[in-house]
Amino acid sequence: MNITDYHAKYFAHDLLRSSTEDGIEKISRSLFDAAVDLNPHQIEAALFALNSPLSKGVVLADEVGLGKTIEAALVLCQYWAERKRKLLIICPASIRKQWCIELEEKFNIPSVILESVVYNRLESEGHENPFLQNKVVICSYQFINKKQETGKLVPWDLAIIDEAHKLRNAYRSTNVLGQAIKWVLEDTKKILLTATPLQNSLMELFGLSTIIDDYIFGDSRSFRQLYVNDTDLESLKARLKGFCKRTLRKQVLQYIPYTHRKAITIRFAQADQEVSLYQDITAFLQRPDTYAIPTSQKSLITLVIRKILVSSSYALIKTLETIKCRLEKLQNEQLPGENIIEQLVDDESLDEEELEELEITSGEDSGNNATETNQGEEEIDKERVKQEIALLESFIENAKNIKIDSKTKRLKEGIERGFMEAERMGAKRKVVVFTESRRTQQYLKNFLDANGYQGKVVTFNGTNTDQESKNLYESWLERNKETGRITESKSSDIRMAILEHFRDTADILVATESAAEGINLQFCSLVINYDLPWNPQRIEQRIGRCHRYGQKYDVVVINFLNERNEVDCQVYDLLEYKFNLFSGVFGASDEVLGSLESGVDFEREVLRIYKECRKPDEIQKAFSELQQRMDVQIQSKIEESKQILLEHFDEDVHERLKVHLEQTQTFLDKMERRFWAITEHALRDRAEFNPNGLSFYLKEAPGNKFPTGHYSLISKRKENIEGVYLYRMSHPLGEYVLSESQKCNTPHAELVFDISNHPVKISVVESLKGKTGYMVLSKLTIHSFGKDEYLLFNAFDESGAVIHPEICEKIFDCGATTCRDVRLPDDVLMRLQDDAQCHINAMIDKTLERNNSYYQDECDRLFRWADDLVSSAEKELKDTKNQIRTLNRLLRQSTSMQEKHDLEIKIKETEKVQRKQRQRIFDVEDEIEEKRNDLIEKLKKKLQQKTTSEVLFTIRWKVV
Secondary structure, three states, X not given: OOOOHHHHHHHHHXXXXXXXXXXXXXXXXXXXXXXXXXXXXXXXXXXXXXXXXXXXXEEEOOOOOOOHHHHHHHHHHHHHHOOOOOEEEEEOHHHHHHHHHHHHHHHOOOEEEOOHHHHHHHHHXXXXXXXXXXXXXXXXXXXXXXXXXXHHOOOOOEEEEOOHHXXXXXXXXXXHHHHHHHHHOOOOOEEEEOOOOOOXXXXXXXXXXXXXXXXXXXOHHHHHHHHHOOOOHHHHHHHHOOOEEOXXXXXXXXXXXXXXXXXXXXXXXXXXXXXXXXXXXXXXXXXXXXXXXXXXXXXXXXXXXXXXHOOOHXXXXXXXXXXXXXXXXXXXXXXXXXXXXXXXXXXXXXXHHHHHHXXXXXXXOOOOOHXXXXXXXXXXXXXXXXXXXXXXXXXXXXXXXXXXXHHHHHHHHHHHHHHHHHHHHOOOXXXXXXOOXXXXXHHHHHHHHHHHHOOOEEEXXXXXXXXXXXXXXXXXXXXXXXXXXXXOXXXXXXXXXXXXXXXXXXXXEEEOHHHHOOOOOOOOOEEEEOOOOOOHHHHHHHHHOOOOOOOOOOEEEEEEEEOOOHHHHHHHHHHHHHOOOOOEOOOOOHHHHHHOOOOHHHHHHHHHHHXXXXXXXXXXXXXXXXXXXXXXXXXXXXXHHHHHHHOOOOOOHHHHHHHHHHHHHHHHHHHHHHHHHHHHHHOOOOEEEEOOOOEEEEOOOHHHOOOOEEEEEOOOOOOOXXXXXXXXXXXXXXXXXXXXXXXXXXXXXXXXXXXXXXXXXXXXXXXXXXXXXXEEEEEEXXXXXXXXEEEEEEEEEOOOOEEOHHHHHHHOOOOEEEEOOOOOOHHHHHXXXXXXXXXXXXXXXXXXXXXHHHHHHHHHHHHHHHHHHHHHHHHHHHHHHHHHHHHHHHHHOOOOHHHHHHHHHHHHXXXXXXXXXXXXXXXXXXXXXXXXXXXXXXXXXXXXXXXXXXXXXXXXXXXX
């Protein structure tokens, strides 16, 4: 289509228009720029989060697997597009990188993970407040709590809180973490993400509401009185609808065709030599005090050794040697200077994030002084140290004698069974093998290389510093030097190089826990848990790398089970049959994962059983008690309340989602056409265009600011390329095109629109064929609760008949030629000016009316908050009156003077309470009215509108 400067200016202003009106326009730019499939429930959730400009936030509570991250990121992306860039994401440490990658890959938004090392470096470089970034800031719960004073200084535009159920007790003054986050984000709009907004108590909903806004419900006392004690679920449900949205899997299966999981268990029996080594080390770990393990860190060191013990005897050797080395220093009366935990973490794959989850920092006292190490002994017992060294040496010797352990011997069988399943389904021969140990990882690679898989195995861990990874990185750099995919982050690029090698060349990826975070392996449908973590959420995270949206095949999950280890068998039974982690469509349910919170609690329970139980019957009894406790949590009576409050949905939900999808696609098609048209117009002398492929080759970069090369327009209808040549509105070149188009010189002119050669029939424009007339385009900007920009057409034909604004828009869908030397009559200009002003006034009134409705909704909410407090106080008074009535009846029926005397005292005490309650009602009403009036006054100030308008162009038009 041949467009003019007038088209370009109109299209650019339209594409960049801000809107708070209901509809897709609210998130148009984020939808266009996002490299994600469009799911209507996610669009609906994002619009819900932006529903009212006065709202302080929402809870998005979709069931697991429905893409809450995408929903929140759509809102965040829209804020970014509108240049509101003080954006914060608070999440568990283990998923920080996942957020970082999702924002970069799917939304082209830069982010920074703020942790102690980065924070301290930025401070040392002179940053006054490291939270102030021109990037999205991502940090953990613990970090924002630690740095709450500086976090509070940033006027955040939006905060996203992932796994927000962790804050369900934030209303309690004793909940330090919740109170800190609530204080930091007091005046910030928030999106809370959780699949489990209600687990064990209705008070959890109150806790989440207070994170958003203290004025959604009354105080905790009134909430308990009105909703928990009385269980007025219908009333509570009506209140929740305003800030909490939940979509169920069964509602969207027609849009998201999830595949199944299939579990295969490979059972093996350890050889006597392995069992003997295991039992000897277990007995050593169960000793109440040893020099080998510092008392202050006994639990954590035991956990590390346990993980390695069930991983491989090869990995165990280095761990035992590290502990032995420490003992030798003690024997020589040298207090070990290094922290043994840091050494073990360096040796293995227990990372800082896991330490943070376990609330143990690497800097805690390592127990190096003799007093603590030996539980009060003043001097080191060298004979005991010598005995422990000898014992460790025997463990090391026995471990070295196990050349290939029983589990490793079965690994090849597991891989082949998995490949057979993949071939049967038509899936690729790709498998990811997870281990918790970096040393086991290398051991497995060497074993597989030597047993038929030479050149087909690649490793992936937290550092990727081995020579093969470096070679893959160098090759990747060479292949991508012209693609624009190389970033400033070497570690991220190395990760990408390894994963692409796995996708394109290797068959097997042997990965540590770091691969379970932030990477997508939809091209792989086989997962082997060589080592099985005790933390169910980490297992779910592992499987979720492959079993996720976009997976085309059923995912096969293979687990190894040592039949000669009673604890491992019990853990596996719970994971498989109680948690349902390895089979079904979605794996573990919300109820299970939610009841386990972070999963660390379950991990600690398993460790406790290992420490305390020795005989099989003791182990079985301990696990039976653990399961009973979990059953109480998982099958609590709150389930019925949750269904009533959160799982009801309208009968027309499917039709509504279908309409959402159709409207969105139509809207995005129009955006695509217009953005492509202005790109062709703005770069017409600098690029060669392929309209059919929606791509172009940039020969000459404007101002030499952008890389030359082959660009492809982002699309929802095809697979997109990666890197800097994926062209979208947020791309620097896209921003340049939009900016230049907005600045097009558009003096009075005649535009001749060509409907005759337009590829699509537009009836309303064809009816104007042969006619001429005049047109003005005005831009109105209204600042009130938010920013609204309107593009207003006014036009009439040569007979004076008014042309509807929608027809004007359709006229500009046609190509045109321009005749610039045109003088418009004064009377025409006067009429266009008057019509435009009339249109502007009408739009201002319409916006004021809409903003008044937002204002009224907020006022109503504040009145309900006030009613909660007063109703609660009145209900307490009513209960006291009933109590006095009952006591008086008992007094009349008393059969002894002593009983009568006791009742009279009780009545006087209760009447005293009644008088206080009466007074409290008056006090509460006065206090509430003052607070409410103050809040309403602030709302009124926000309501005041500021308007500006400008004429973008005035033309004479002709349709031919």
